Amino acid sequence: MTNPRYLLVALLLALLPLTACRRDEPPPPAPPAEEEPVEEPEEVVEETDTSADEDERARAIEAARAVLTERVHFDFDESTIRPDTEEILLEKVEILQASPNVRLRIEGHTDERGSVEYNLALGNRRAEAVKQFLVNYGISEDRFETVSFGEERPLAAQSNEEAWAQNRRAEFIITAGEDQINPPNI
Numbered sequence: 031m032t033n034p035r036y037l038l039v040a041l042l043l044a045l046l047p048l049t050a051c052r053r054d055e056p057p058p059p060a061p062p063a064e065e066e067p068v069e070e071p072e073e074v075v076e077e078t079d080t081s082a083d084e085d086e087r088a089r090a091i092e093a094a095r096a097v098l099t100e101r102v103h104f105d106f107d108e109s110t111i112r113p114d115t116e117e118i119l120l121e122k123v124e125i126l127q128a129s130p131n132v133r134l135r136i137e138g139h140t141d142e143r144g145s146v147e148y149n150l151a152l153g154n155r156r157a158e159a160v161k162q163f164l165v166n167y168g169i170s171e172d173r174f175e176t177v178s179f180g181e182e183r184p185l186a187a188q189s190n191e192e193a194w195a196q197n198r199r200a201e202f203i204i205t206a207g208e209d210q211i212n213p214p215n216i
Contacts, residue, residue, distance in 0.1 A: 098125055
């Protein structure tokens with residue numbers, strides 16, 4: 031009888047070529063795991079408050095425009111610059127110095143009392159007095175033109191002291207450089 035061990039070894043040797051040639055196919059690759067989206071850190075953009083700065087500048091320009099066009103008033107039959115008028119004109123000087131391309135027309139006005147000729151001459155003296163005040167602070171004379179309307183364009187149509195006080199004035203019209211106003215504070 032043959033030894034069972036030999037038989038077992040022979041059997042294993044016989045099966046060996048079969049197992050050596052047979053390959054199990056590798057298991058299919060696992061489906062790719064869904065990658066969780068990688069949260070990238072939010073880009074920190076420091077806003078320099080550009081819009082706030084632009085808004086502030088626009089307000090400052092509008093305020094400067096209001097100062098430039100603010101009326102000044104005169105006493106009855108006078109073309110002398112009053113103290114309250116002087117304060118307003120000094121504010122205009124600052125803006126005009128910072129805004130060299132701005133030009134103004136200064137319009138002189140009077141109340142209805144007096145002749146047409148007299149009021150035209152008084153309105154002219156008022157416009158020239160304002161112009162001379164601004165020129166005395168270093169603003170070039172060629173940046174201004176003056177005109178007198180006398181009593182022709184009243185603000186208030188009544189015939190009383192309150193209305194007359196409103197009509198005794200100089201008005202300012204920006205004739206050039208309106209888009210180039212530079213507020214002195216900015």
